Amino acid sequence: MTMTMKDLVADARSRVGAVSPQEAEDAVRRGDLILDVREPAELEKDGRIAGALHIPRGILETRADATAQTAEARLTEARGSARVHVLCASGGRAALAADTLQRMGYDAALIEGGLGGWKSAGLPVES
Template sequence: MNKSMKDLVADARSRVDGIAPADAHRAMAQGDVILDVRETAELKSDGAIEGAIHIPRGLVEAQADPETGKANEALAAKRDGTGRVHVLCASGARAALAADSLRQMGYDTAVIEGGLAGWKDAGLPLRA
């Protein structure tokens, strides 16, 4: 049976937790990380979260795997269970797919509900 993107996202969402933007913001202050999987152009046009790790969705697995030699150190450091990775995109679809992949790689993950729009609606800060 062929699956649509909507099916793939729903399947991924069934395996990962969601988290409210304000809770993710508080968790970041306690040592968790926020991973923004939007494209660079989206960061420039829509804003970026101060202190978040930015890795476009297509590069997440390569930069999360310490064995590739291309790992993002701040992200890979969370693979040992020392904190959670809260994943964000514009609406939540890419974040769900990335969070599920990271979960399969051994990370503790959650999707930030509502994506960047939810972050903004919660009145949380963005980098200028």
């Protein structure tokens, strides 16, 4: 069966939990991690969440694999000890990324509404 991008996102969302932006912000205070999978230009244009780890979706697997030379310690250290709350612009890439992370052994969830939802909730964004 051929799938569209919309189908792939819906499939990923069926396996991935979601949290509100406020729940994600509260969880960071308890030691969880926010992972922003947007492209660098999006961060420059739309702002970023203070303290969030930025890894573009296109290279996530190379940074999430603890056995790779390109592994990102902040991410790999979260496996087994903290939840990774994934954010993109609106939620599609975050769902795909959270699904991938779960398959790699992480406790991952997407942040509902992405950065737009974060801003709508009145949570801080740096420029």
